[in-house]
Amino acid sequence: MSKDISLAVTDGSGANKLQKTGIALLAFGVLATIIAAFGAGATQPVLFFWLSVGFISAGTLVYAYPYFQHEAGIKNNNIFKNGMTNRGALAWFTGLVLTGFYIILYWFPQYLEGLIRMCDPLSWLLRNKAADQWFLYGTLYTLAVLVMGFRFIGKYRHNRYQIIRTLSVMFFQLGFAFVLPGLLLMFNQPEFYFSYFWPLKYGYLWPNDINYVVSSGGLGYFMIFWGAIMTFIATPLLTYKYGKRWYCSWVCGCGGLAETMGDPYRQLSDKSLKAWKIERYTVHGVLVFIIITTIMLWLNSAWEGGLLGTWSGNFSQWYGFFIGSIFSGVIGTGFYPIFGNRVWCRFGCPMAAILGLFQRFKSKFRITTNGGQCISCGNCSTYCEMGIDVRAYAQKGENIIRASCVGCGVCSAVCPRGVLNLENLRDEK
Amino acid sequence: MKIVIIGNGISGITTARHIRKLSNHEILVISSETEHFFSRTALMYIYMGHMKYEHTKPYEDWFWDKNRIDLLFAKVAQVQAKQKQLQLEDGRMITFDKLVIATGSTPKTLEWPGVNLKGVQGLYSKQDVDLMEENTKDITDAVIVGGGLIGIEMAEMLRSRNINVHFLIREQYYWNSVLPKEEASLINNHIAAHHIHLHTNTQLKEIIGDENGKVKAVITHDGIEIACQFVGLTIGVNPNINFLQNSEIETDRGVLINEYLETNHPDIYALGDCAQFRHPKNLHPAVEQLWYTGKMQAETLAQNICGDKRAYERGVWFNSAKFLDIEYQTYGYMFNKPLEGEQSFYWEHPKGKIACRINFKATSKAVTGFNFLGMRFRQQTANDWIKNEMPLQNVMQELEKGFFDPEFFENHYLAIVEKFNTDYPEMAISVKKKKKFLIW
Ligand SMILES: Cc1cc2nc3c(=O)[nH]c(=O)nc-3n(C[C@H](O)[C@H](O)[C@H](O)COP(=O)(O)OP(=O)(O)OC[C@H]3O[C@@H](n4cnc5c(N)ncnc54)[C@H](O)[C@@H]3O)c2cc1C
Ligand code: SF4
Numbered sequence: 001m002s003k004d005i006s007l008a009v010t011d012g013s014g015a016n017k018l019q020k021t022g023i024a025l026l027a028f029g030v031l032a033t034i035i036a037a038f039g040a041g042a043t044q045p046v047l048f049f050w051l052s053v054g055f056i057s058a059g060t061l062v063y064a065y066p067y068f069q070h071e072a073g074i075k076n077n078n079i080f081k082n083g084m085t086n087r088g089a090l091a092w093f094t095g096l097v098l099t100g101f102y103i104i105l106y107w108f109p110q111y112l113e114g115l116i117r118m119c120d121p122l123s124w125l126l127r128n129k130a131a132d133q134w135f136l137y138g139t140l141y142t143l144a145v146l147v148m149g150f151r152f153i154g155k156y157r158h159n160r161y162q163i164i165r166t167l168s169v170m171f172f173q174l175g176f177a178f179v180l181p182g183l184l185l186m187f188n189q190p191e192f193y194f195s196y197f198w199p200l201k202y203g204y205l206w207p208n209d210i211n212y213v214v215s216s217g218g219l220g221y222f223m224i225f226w227g228a229i230m231t232f233i234a235t236p237l238l239t240y241k242y243g244k245r246w247y248c249s250w251v252c253g254c255g256g257l258a259e260t261m262g263d264p265y266r267q268l269s270d271k272s273l274k275a276w277k278i279e280r281y282t283v284h285g286v287l288v289f290i291i292i293t294t295i296m297l298w299l300n301s302a303w304e305g306g307l308l309g310t311w312s313g314n315f316s317q318w319y320g321f322f323i324g325s326i327f328s329g330v331i332g333t334g335f336y337p338i339f340g341n342r343v344w345c346r347f348g349c350p351m352a353a354i355l356g357l358f359q360r361f362k363s364k365f366r367i368t369t370n371g372g373q374c375i376s377c378g379n380c381s382t383y384c385e386m387g388i389d390v391r392a393y394a395q396k397g398e399n400i401i402r403a404s405c406v407g408c409g410v411c412s413a414v415c416p417r418g419v420l421n422l423e424n425l426r427d428e429k
Numbered sequence: 430m431k432i433v434i435i436g437n438g439i440s441g442i443t444t445a446r447h448i449r450k451l452s453n454h455e456i457l458v459i460s461s462e463t464e465h466f467f468s469r470t471a472l473m474y475i476y477m478g479h480m481k482y483e484h485t486k487p488y489e490d491w492f493w494d495k496n497r498i499d500l501l502f503a504k505v506a507q508v509q510a511k512q513k514q515l516q517l518e519d520g521r522m523i524t525f526d527k528l529v530i531a532t533g534s535t536p537k538t539l540e541w542p543g544v545n546l547k548g549v550q551g552l553y554s555k556q557d558v559d560l561m562e563e564n565t566k567d568i569t570d571a572v573i574v575g576g577g578l579i580g581i582e583m584a585e586m587l588r589s590r591n592i593n594v595h596f597l598i599r600e601q602y603y604w605n606s607v608l609p610k611e612e613a614s615l616i617n618n619h620i621a622a623h624h625i626h627l628h629t630n631t632q633l634k635e636i637i638g639d640e641n642g643k644v645k646a647v648i649t650h651d652g653i654e655i656a657c658q659f660v661g662l663t664i665g666v667n668p669n670i671n672f673l674q675n676s677e678i679e680t681d682r683g684v685l686i687n688e689y690l691e692t693n694h695p696d697i698y699a700l701g702d703c704a705q706f707r708h709p710k711n712l713h714p715a716v717e718q719l720w721y722t723g724k725m726q727a728e729t730l731a732q733n734i735c736g737d738k739r740a741y742e743r744g745v746w747f748n749s750a751k752f753l754d755i756e757y758q759t760y761g762y763m764f765n766k767p768l769e770g771e772q773s774f775y776w777e778h779p780k781g782k783i784a785c786r787i788n789f790k791a792t793s794k795a796v797t798g799f800n801f802l803g804m805r806f807r808q809q810t811a812n813d814w815i816k817n818e819m820p821l822q823n824v825m826q827e828l829e830k831g832f833f834d835p836e837f838f839e840n841h842y843l844a845i846v847e848k849f850n851t852d853y854p855e856m857a858i859s860v861k862k863k864k865k866f867l868i869w
């Protein structure tokens with residue numbers, strides 16, 4: 001493999017051998033997945049599930065293991081010399097595969113039949129029903145967060161904030177976004193994600209969804225209650241105290257995927273002033289749109305269809321199509337290797353927009369800078385996945401209070417001079 | 430008024446930016462290294478692939494136009510002070526009303542045999558990094574001569590490509606000319622953990638080349654031969670002032686300046702790495718070769734040029750660096766031995782990657798300085814304590830307030846206090862273990 005497209009964390013040495021083994025295992029897993037997709041998954045589900053999931057996981061874990069062998073510390077060596085993490089051919093290829101997967105998943109699930117059937121045994125076990133495309137997606141998603149979370153912890157293991165935060169997103173993805181919704185289905189309850197709230201999970205405050213959830217009785221009422229409390233009370237309170245990060249880089253599944261699977265691509269976010277200007281329009285635009293939609297839907301339902309007529313259904317469908325599928329999925333995740341790992345969070349997520357407004361105007365969270373210690377090296381800005389030019393503040397000795405900051409803490413972790421610190425200012429006593 | 434600045438490093442650019450903030454003068458910055466200002470301190474990260482050159486530029490390219498700071502990518506060959514003009518290498522003449530010389534440094538070398546062989550180089554400029562890229566392609570062994578801050582960065586750079594590194598230092602411990610023995614030997618161990626071969630008490634005698642004029646080995650003063658295809662010379666830097674010969678601007682090691690950053694010529698100033706104070710204050714070096722000092726000098730100079738004359742005052746000394754994975758922050762005057770009349774308290778974590786030192790006056794117990802390795806500490810706090818001559822006991826009581834490590838990091842306060850109470854029973858303090866709740 002030539003140096004430019006090599007995937008290795010380091011070149012040469014024993015670590016590389018381990019990584020080559022990892023890639024071989026990974027390739028075998030991908031091969032098994034392809035075979036499964038062509039039908040073998042339907043006839044031999046258990047075997048192929050383990051072949052593909054097992055080998056892909058094992059491959060990634062073995063590949064990531066060298067991070068645990070190095071001296072603990074920042075290991076961004078060769079990131080910009082490696083095509084996979086620097087928009088090389090391999091990155092475009094990966095982006096294409098991911099995007100293609102989303103397109104097939106959303107609009108042509110029939111081609112995923114082999115893979116979906118492969119997940120049947122697990123689906124029966126967890127949810128007591130057959131798998132569908134969304135279960136396949138959830139399984140892969142959770143797997144990616146867990147396996148790549150392991151890699152992340154290895155890479156940042158000198159930093160306890162990073163370790164704990166990553167364990168947190170792994171826990172919420174596995175427990176709250178995968179196992180719990182499955183169990184709810186098993187017990188004939190509505191499928192509900194306790195870690196997602198309006199406006200990200202916009203349906204949770206829309207009349208249709210509420211009616212569906214409530215129709216199941218007691219637990220349904222609790223779910224609506226939970227969603228409303230989280231949106232209207234917990235969100236402002238927690239954001240006041242800890243900033244947006246309590247959700248975006250500790251709990252949220254989209255954030256979880258971005259922080260784990262997306263970590264190799266965080267340096268690709270656009271730091272220009274122009275990108276910041278665009279971001280402010282788009283992210284707040286989506287928020288305004290969803291607030292208006294929610295209000296209209298409620299008015300409409302109060303008028304018993306008098307306001308929008310058959311339009312109400314269309315409205316929510318179009319939102320789901322353009323924002324829910326294309327923006328957050330195809331572009332947001334599919335383009336990780338090209339635009340960086342937080343495109344959706346930065347330019348599109350309405351939840352991030354609300355949390356950001358609180359964070360900007362009413363929060364104790366800020367990133368403080370340590371006096372005049374900044375050497376303007378640019379590591380912080382480069383590795384900020386939200387495209388914040390952290391250095392611009394740090395070199396002036398200013399604190400950073402930005403709506404988009406998800407509090408991942410990576411700027412602080414990569415700073416070679418210990419300049420940056422994420423802090424919740426304490427109440428004056 | 431037309432102000433011309435030679436050099437677009439931190440000193441020249443900070444001067445330009447602050448003059449722009451304060452005035453409407455015409456500003457022209459001339460430099461021959463890169464078209465735009467970049468961070469020299471980030472050069473290692475370009476080589477290691479953490480960043481590309483464009484990431485090291487603190488301002489986007491439109492910034493200069495918008496702030497009416499003209500840039501000229503050219504080399505100044507000569508300064509004609511009396512005529513108030515410059516000659517560029519390509520022959521063009523540039524006039525000025527005021528001139529700022531901020532031309533930085535060049536790497537120091539000595540007249541070792543073989544020093545001009547291919548594969549032997551220093552590290553200072555963008556061009557040096559490009560050259561290093563070329564010189565280290567597909568090599569297996571490298572030698573670094575000189576154990577300072579750039580030397581260890583170079584070692585880290587080479588290790589990022591798994592090149593075998595022999596690190597030759599004159600002292601017994603890394604950077605022992607500045608770091609006290611305890612800190613220095615802690616760094617020695619960390620260097621070894623990175624599989625860098627540290628040759629202590631070793632000096633370079635000669636460099637040997639092959640038939641193609643490429644380096645193939647070095648010989649040390651005690652006759653040991655080390656095979657290598659690259660030699661990094663990091664024994665320090667010299668002010669970059671050769672082009673000022675015959676300019677009637679007084680120089681010594683650097684351009685001579687007073688505390689207002691004025692040279693012997695009215696309307697000509699110098700600052701940063703290339704300048705030398707005629708009368709440095711007690712304990713201050715005459716030539717300050719740091720990013721921080723360049724920046725602080727520039728802020729003063731901009732005020733001076735814009736009519737608000739003031740002397741350069743750099744306040745309580747501070748500096749920071751990173752030795753491979755171990756961050757280092759220092760406040761106050763900390764040398765390898767306490768100054769006369771001072772004592773020193775030192776604590777080290779059992780795992781040997783974290784340490785802190787506090788120096789204080791033996792009689793009054795006022796703290797005079799801090800060293801921190803592997804832990805981050807608030808500059809403002811340290812600064813105030815040193816300035817206000819806070820007694821050591823009070824500092825120990827409050828030490829935790831200065832901690833700047835990220836959340837959830839191991840807190841070493843109690844361990845430090847315990848060591849302090851053992852070392853100085855007569856000053857022992859008592860601290861209660863505070864309970865911290867995770868939520869609210
Ligand atoms: C690898 C490395 C790491 C460092 N790390 C740190 C650190 O961590 N902390 C710290 O405090 N300091 C550090 N330093 C030192 C710090 O970078 C310098 O002190 C600082 O950059 C000096 O700034 P300056 O503006 O005075 O000069 P420079 O940055 O050297 O700028 C001078 C510019 O003038 C140009 N020039 C010179 N002569 C001419 C001419 N005749 N015509 C046109 N242009 C000319 C040069 O090409 C250069 O671009 C480091 C230095 C190096 C090399
Ligand atoms: S500013 Fe720092 S903490 Fe905030 S998103 Fe960027 S890297 Fe993360």
Ligand code: SF4
Nearest residue numbers: 374377378380394415
């Ligand atoms: S990483 Fe640290 S030193 Fe580098 S620019 Fe950012 S704050 Fe400054």
